[in-house]
Amino acid sequence: MADVFQSMILQLAGFLVPATILAILALGLNLQWGHTGLFNAGVAAFVGVGAYTFGMFATGKYSNPGVSWYHWGPDRPIDMIAAALVAMAVAGIFGLLVAAPALRLRADYLAIATLALAEIVRLVLKNERRFTGGDQSLAFIPRPFEAFVPGNIGWASDGLFIFIVAGVALGVVVVLEYVTRAPWGRDLRAIREDEEAAIALGKDAFRLKLTAFAIGCAIMGLAGALLASFNRVLVPDLFVPASTFTAYVVVILGGSGNNRGVVLGAYLFYVFGWSTQQVRGYLPPDWSLRLDFINQIVVGVLLILVILFRPEGVLPEKKYVPRSPRAE
C-alpha cells in the first residue's frame, strides 16, 4: 500500500516538476516574445547558464584529479536561495550583453545573436571541462530542505519539490501579471505592435526592450536553477539549442501574451508527451522505437494547426477593459 503511494508521488513529481519548470521558462519567453515581440532564439542558453551557475555555486568547487573530474565553484557552497539569485543575475546579465548591441539593430539581429549565443554556450559547457565538468557531468547538486528530507528518501524529496516549483511558479506568475497589466506592460505591447509609433509617442523603446529582455532571461535562469536542483546532475546535452523550440510551442499553444495561458500551455504539452508514453507499451516494438520521432512530427503539425486556426492560442491575450472612473 505504502509502495503504491510512494510510486504515485514519484510519478506525479516526475510529471509535475518538469512541466512547472517548463512553465516558468516559458513565462520568461512570454515576457520577451508574447508581450514585447522580441524573438529570442537562445532560450536553451539562458536556461543552461542559470542551471550551471546554480550548480557551481550551490555545490562548490570540485576536483578529483584521480579521475580527472572537475568543475569550477566557490571554495564553499553558498546558500541555495543565494545561488538561485546568482543564477538569475548571471542569466540576466548574459541577456543584457547579447541584447544591448543587437536591440539597436533591426529585429532579426536579436534572433541571430541569441542563436549564436546558444551554440557558444553549448560548446563551452561541453568543452571547458575544468570549468563545467563537461560530459563528465556536474553532479551532487543539492536540493532544498535536505536536512528534513534526506535525499535518499526519493519519493519524499521529489514530493517536496512539487511544492517548491509550484511556489516559485506562483510567485513568477503573480509578479509578471502585476507588471504586465501596469503601464509598463502596456508600453511593451505598444512596442510589440509598432516600435516606431511607440517611440513617436514618447516611449524609450530601447530601454524598455532591454529591461524586458533581461528580466525574461533572468526568469529562464531561475527555471534552470530549479532544473539543476531537481535533476541533481547536469550534462550539456540537457540544453541543446533545439529545445528552444519547445518553449515557443508552449507560448504559442497556450496563448502569446497571456501568462496563465502559457502555464496551461506547458501542462498541455506535458500531458501530450505523457499520454504518448502510456501508449508505448501497447505498440509493436518497431513502432514503439519510432514513437519519439512521431511525437516530434505530431507536435510540429499541431503547432501549424494552432497557428492556422487559433493563432491567439488556447487562452488569448486578455482585452483590457477598465471601469470608467466617472461611473462611480
Place this chain on the structure above:
Amino acid sequence: MPPILEVRDIVKTFGGIRAVDGCTLSVAPQTITGLIGPNGAGKSTLFNVIVGLFAAEEGEVHFDGQRIDGLPPFRIVRNGLIKTFQIPRELRNLTVLENLMVAAPPMAGERLHELLLRPGQVRREEEAVIKRAEDVLETVGLRELRDEYARNLSGGQKKLLEIARALMAKPRMMLLDEPVAGVNPTLAQRILGVIEELRASGLTFFLVEHDMDVVMKRCSWIIVMHQGRRLVEGLPEAIKADPRVIESYLGV
C-alpha cells in the same frame, strides 16, 4: 511673439537625393500654419527631421527656445512637440482606450521600481489617465469605440485616433501629416473643427495638406516648399495669387 518652432538650414539627403536642401522656416505660436508643395518637395521628410525620427546632416531645430535636433524622438515628445503619421499607425491589438493611455506623459507605473515601491501612486495615476483618455475620446467623438480594438476602426476613425493619441501626450505643438487626406467630408469637417478648437485653447498646429480648400480656409499662414526649400510664405490670399506658387504647385 517669438516663433515656437524654428528650422534653420536643414539638409537631409537619401543617397544622392537632397530631400530637404537647406530649409529654413518658423512657425508662430497658437496658429494653424500650413505647409504645402508638390510631391517630393520634402514636406514629410522635414516633419520627420523636426521630431527626430530622421537625423539631418546639417542645420538646427529649435522648439520653444530650446535646441532639439539630435535629441532622441521620445525626448522631443516629452518636450511638447508631437507628430501624427500620414498613414495612421494605430497599435492594432490594443484597444482604442489603451492606444490613448500609452501616449500619456511619463507615469510612475512605467518604471519597475516605482511599480513595486509606490503601488498606490501607480493606481491613482492610472485612474486619472483613464479619465483623461475618456475626455479626449469625447472631444474627438470616439467615445463609443473606447473598448474596440484599434485594428477594427475605419480609415477615418484611425485618423481621428492618431490625433486623439497625440493629444494625450499634452503637447504644445502638433505636426499633422495630411490629417484629412482620404477622409469623407463630414468626418474631415469634424477633424478640422477639433483642430480649430484646440488652437483656440492654446495649441500650435503645423500641417501638411494637399486639399487646397482646407488649407486656404483653415490656415492663417502658409509656407510653400519646393525642391527641399522654402519657396515663399504668406497669408492664404497672397499665396493663392503668387505666380511662383501657381507655377510650381497650384497649376493654372
